[in-house]
Amino acid sequence: MASPSLSELYTHFSRAAARGDARAARASFYQLIGLRPRAPEEAPPAALPTALPARTASLLRYFQPRLIDRHALLGGARQVVKFEDLSLTEAAALARELGQRGLKVVRTGPYSKRFDVTTTAEASARPLYNVIASWGTQAEQVAEAEQERSLEGARRAGLALGYPACCVEHFVEVERRARATRDSVNELALRSPRGQGQDAPWPSHLLSNLSPIGFVPCSLGCPEALGFAARVLGAVEQRAPEGRQLIERALRRPLLFFRYPLFYALDGVATEREGARGVRYAAALPNDDGLGTPPALRALAHDELGRVLAAGDELTLDAGALSVYAQGALLARWEVERPGVPLLLRFTDAPAACRR
Numbered sequence: 247m248a249s250p251s252l253s254e255l256y257t258h259f260s261r262a263a264a265r266g267d268a269r270a271a272r273a274s275f276y277q278l279i280g281l282r283p284r285a286p287e288e289a290p291p292a293a294l295p296t297a298l299p300a301r302t303a304s305l306l307r308y309f310q311p312r313l314i315d316r317h318a319l320l321g322g323a324r325q326v327v328k329f330e331d332l333s334l335t336e337a338a339a340l341a342r343e344l345g346q347r348g349l350k351v352v353r354t355g356p357y358s359k360r361f362d363v364t365t366t367a368e369a370s371a372r373p374l375y376n377v378i379a380s381w382g383t384q385a386e387q388v389a390e391a392e393q394e395r396s397l398e399g400a401r402r403a404g405l406a407l408g409y410p411a412c413c414v415e416h417f418v419e420v421e422r423r424a425r426a427t428r429d430s431v432n433e434l435a436l437r438s439p440r441g442q443g444q445d446a447p448w449p450s451h452l453l454s455n456l457s458p459i460g461f462v463p464c465s466l467g468c469p470e471a472l473g474f475a476a477r478v479l480g481a482v483e484q485r486a487p488e489g490r491q492l493i494e495r496a497l498r499r500p501l502l503f504f505r506y507p508l509f510y511a512l513d514g515v516a517t518e519r520e521g522a523r524g525v526r527y528a529a530a531l532p533n534d535d536g537l538g539t540p541p542a543l544r545a546l547a548h549d550e551l552g553r554v555l556a557a558g559d560e561l562t563l564d565a566g567a568l569s570v571y572a573q574g575a576l577l578a579r580w581e582v583e584r585p586g587v588p589l590l591l592r593f594t595d596a597p598a599a600c601r602r
């Protein structure tokens with residue numbers, strides 16, 4: 247039997263959580279994150295945990311315009327920008343402001359998302375909008391191309407947005423695969439650039455509203471994509487010098503990534519231990535996307551992973567296991583069930599073009 251698609255796994259989880267089946271919910275959760283549960287399944291949890299983490303990190307946020315793109319546009323580093331996933335109020339305010347500055351503005355929507363899994367179930371009740379703004383006529387071209395909802399439309403929109411051709415072609419392939427497998431395009435896209443699993447230059451960090459690259463690069467070292475990032479960072483530096491430093495600090499933090507809405511930002515530095523890539527850290531904070539990843543999923547992640555990460559100060563991940571240590575002693579180890587699902591993303595210096 248073929249392994250279940252990601253949207254099926256989320257649906258299994260949601261159904262188990264809704265009927266209060268702690269054993270099934272926990273089993274689905276571990277399938278989702280690609281690890282084997284530590285405790286034997288014969289001793290299932292009595293009830294679903296409900297406690298949420300006290301502290302979170304807001305990396306990917308819905309409903310807020312990406313300020314970095316606004317700087318890039320107003321600073322002239324980009325001719326056209328698409329601001330995605332905005333509330334009606336935010337979209338209206340942004341469209342008004344950019345229009346007053348003399349930009350061509352097109353608003354599209356409404357649409358809805360369920361923490362980015364392609365499924366008809368439990369669609370978000372909160373309608374979302376895009377604002378596309380350009381100095382020339384590109385905003386209309388992008389909106390028109392996207393209306394097609396075809397691969398060719400995605401290609402034309404990407405090129406009209408000024409993204410590098412190599413990265414646009416790469417994204418069209420990802421989109422084709424997403425349509426074929428019914429998996430979330432964002433999930434596939436994030437895992438798709440070449441060079442995954444190796445340390446990458448920090449401007450290629452894709453999991454934050456502060457990321458200078460707002461598209462999916464063909465590789466984490468793509469010179470075209472990093473050149474694009476350098477132009478955006480240059481515009482930020484001109485308009486808000488302290489913003490450039492803040493972005494670098496935020497994007498240098500390593501990430502322990504499981505799924506698109508489910509990952510941890512680590513305040514720490516790269517280490518090696520017994521040949522495995524690792525991070526020594528002072529804090530491990532879960533991302534909060536602000537869109538409403540189901541509380542049951544966040545609570546279970548906190549109970550199974552978050553608490554252990556909080557008690558530790560170092561972790562390692564290789565093809566075989568995720569291990570958490572406290573003061574050099576092993577605290578917990580999960581065997582990796584699906585290699586490539588959990589990822590440890592570590593970031594290095596920017597190439598010369600992206601430096602100050």
Ligand SMILES: [Zn+2]
Nearest residue numbers: 412413464468
């Ligand atoms: Zn590229």
